[in-house]
Amino acid sequence: MGKPTGFMEYERQDKPAESPKERIKHFREFHTPLSKEEQERQGARCMACGVPFCQAGQMIMGMASGCPLHNLVPEWNDLIYHGNWEEAYYRLKKTNNFPEFTSRVCPALCEAACTCGLNGNAVSSKANEYSIIENAYEKGYAAARPVKVRTGKKVAVVGSGPSGLAVADMLNRRGHSVTVFEREDKVGGLLRYGIPNMKLEKQYIDRKVNIMEEEGIIFVTNCNIGKDKKASSILKEFDRVVLCCGASHPRDIKAPGRDAKGIYFAVDFLKSTTKALWANDMKLVDGTYISAKGKHVIVIGGGDTGNDCIGTSMRHGAKSVLQVEMMPKAPDTRADNNPWPEWPKVCKTDYGQEEAAAVFGHDPRVYQTTVKEFIKDKEGNLCKVTLVKLEPKKDEKTGRMMMTEIPGTEYTVQADLVLIAAGFLGSEEYVTKAFGVEVNARTNVATPAGEYHTNVERVFTAGDMHRGQSLVVWAIREGREAAQEIDVSLMGYTNMNVQ
Template sequence: MGKKTGFLEYKRISPRERDPMERIKDWAEFSYAFTDDEAKIQSARCMDCGTPFCHTGMEINGSASGCPINNLIPEWNDLVYRGRWKDALERLLKTNNFPEFTGRVCPAPCEGSCTLAITDPPVAIKSIEQKIIDKGFEMGWIKPRIPKRRTGKKVAIIGSGPAGLAAADQLNQMGHSVTIFEKDDRPGGLLMYGIPNMKLDKRIVERRIRLLKDEGITFITNTEVGKTIPAKQIKNKFDSIVIATGAQKQRDLSIQGRDASGVYFAMDYLTRATKHLLNGEDHEWKINVHGKDVIVIGGGDTGADCVATALRQGCRNCVQFGKHPKPPATRPNHTPWPAEPDIFTVDYAHLEAKSKFGKDPRQYLIQTKEIIKNQSGHVKGVLTVETRKIMTKEGSYFEQIPGTEKIWPADYVFIAIGFTGTYPQLFEQFGVEMENHRAKIVSGKYKTNVEGIFAAGDVRRGQSLVVWAIREGREVAKEVDQYLKQSAEEIR
């Protein structure tokens, strides 16, 4: 695949990025796509490796290995190298409904599973994927696909995040009439409000939504099923329902001072920042940290997005706390190839913070003990203690190190420590059973205990990646289609 000796002749390059000190002055995407020639050369690095692992979509010890949607990576790498862009696009769209999303925000477990990654930097798969889909739109190759026939069956999808959109796309192309209900003012869910504009320009999301509308999908926004519309009304009107509302319940801190003003969940902060950007007005949604000290609690991608957002709002300082040790520079034993490697990386936000403040904003092995309030009840500081990770035969735990307590100045604190699952109210109205704060599946992979109701995405599997949500959406569509066919046969 690609050029047989390409991996020996060419070095990996990453897409060019805008200067960090310049890009924090706006909300535009921070990186540029490959040029045609850059993509061709990087595709040439794809080896004729015999048994490629990049598209396997497995999990090893809880870590992703290869592409969860089984992208035909070696095939479209070869086609890009040969300049057959339209053929490469067709191959890409066979498995991925929304490459313009994954090509920008996916952490690319496919690259960790690249055979070349055993000894060298992997093929730049994610960036090549983005180039293919961007070129497809640029050349006008992507047009509305209007289903040739309709089955007469109606499907309601609750939630317009990546799982809901993927399910809707698949079911619509199967000929079913699909309506998506979204509680917010714009469709897209996590893609619209959970991921900042500098990582995923909202015009990209809106372009896809327009295309889905042109293909026959109906979107109903500002409508929360179970609140705006009773669940019973949806159940009576549609032949099948897919719940794809995500893992919305954010994990909280149970510490003294948590009730201080100026303390927010990360997703609330990111949502408000994007709403302010899109609405272009200084309304009640805005949380402005200009000239303020910011603490982000949580060392993951969402926490990094909070750092980047605070920088663009002009914060005075920003620190990100993580409870885990600093990852190693090389692949550790617990994530062996072809699993996604748990190694130290510098995210876009961390590079920006280092450029502005002269140091990486991340602090490792930190436990937050207390949020300190001023006399008016607003946060003024955060008390922490350093820890060490202790490994035992039974597992691991964190031990506090005496004498390492420290108070950090803070005007705003954002909690980004993950999600515990979903809220139960909607499930209770439908009579759908839950298990471990997620939808309980009783048959197949996605069918709940209520006839005709399915669940997919984070609401079923828990907090995960956009690419896993797309996979879930594609797979639940197959089960719904089969259910609708069986229902039609029984009526006959």
């Protein structure tokens, strides 16, 4: 695949990013695509390795190594190297329903497992994927392709995040009639209201949704199944129902003063900005969103959502930003006990953290720290936060390592706005109760291992609601696999190939 000596002849090039101080002036995507000629050279770096770990998508030491969708990465790298961009698109679409999303928001598990990365720099496969899909839209390859024969079977998909969209896309291609129900005002779920514009501009969601509508999928927004419409009526109207409602129950922080004004869940903060931008022609109008302007911001949580809160706060014009992380700082390079092709457990400085460091002169993160108390003023507004340092200790009962407070290490910092980005606990109870599906100890919808049917006849599930909070690429894989299982239950067989 690619040019046999390409990885030795060409250096890795990735899409260049706008400087941090410039990109915080807007909410647009800030990477500039490489030229087609340069992208073809990057395809040449794919080194014809004997075992393409990039597409393996297997679990090694509890972590995913390679693409969970089993994308045919070496094949489309080779195709773009040879200038065959149309065929590269068809090979990409064979395994990935939504490369327009993953090429923007995926952490590139394929690159972390790339053989070139063992002794050098990985192939820039994520940028190659981006160029393939955007070229396909430009040239018309990605246009709608309505199915010609319908099966007469009807499927309801509850939730329009990446798993719900994947289920809908696969079942519609098969010829089943699919209706997607979304409780928000617009389709996209996590893609629209959980991921900020800087990473995924919303017109790209609409571009794909419009194509899916042309292909026959019906989208019903502002319809909250379990509240606005009864589960029983859905089960009467449709042959199968798929619950893809996400892990939308945010984990809270239980500390004194939690009722102070100025404390929000990250998802509510990010959603308010996205909605305000959409309503006001990509401009923020005071009073229409939760604002960080001129405020001392504390973000609780060190993951991707916490970083998105930092990036959004920087664009608002925050006075200061502090990100609180319970766990110790990861090493800057791979440890000896974390060899390739395992996922690299190293410290990652993402775009929001880069921006805060550029403006304020230091990394915004503090590690092994948690909130001990939220302090209010006389009007009940948040004004300060007391933090405390943590250390790992083994729990005597369970034997697990736990992060515990270090006495005497408390300190107080100014805070006008706290954003809780501590993850999600699982599905929302009103949905699972409405359909009568069983949940596990983590409140995810329970199914047999490796399967997607629930304890309720004709009801299936997929995505974060099923596996817990995870990546967009995993949600798409779950949607594809669930669609295959649903197809078998409807038709007695399937001709879908989701691997």
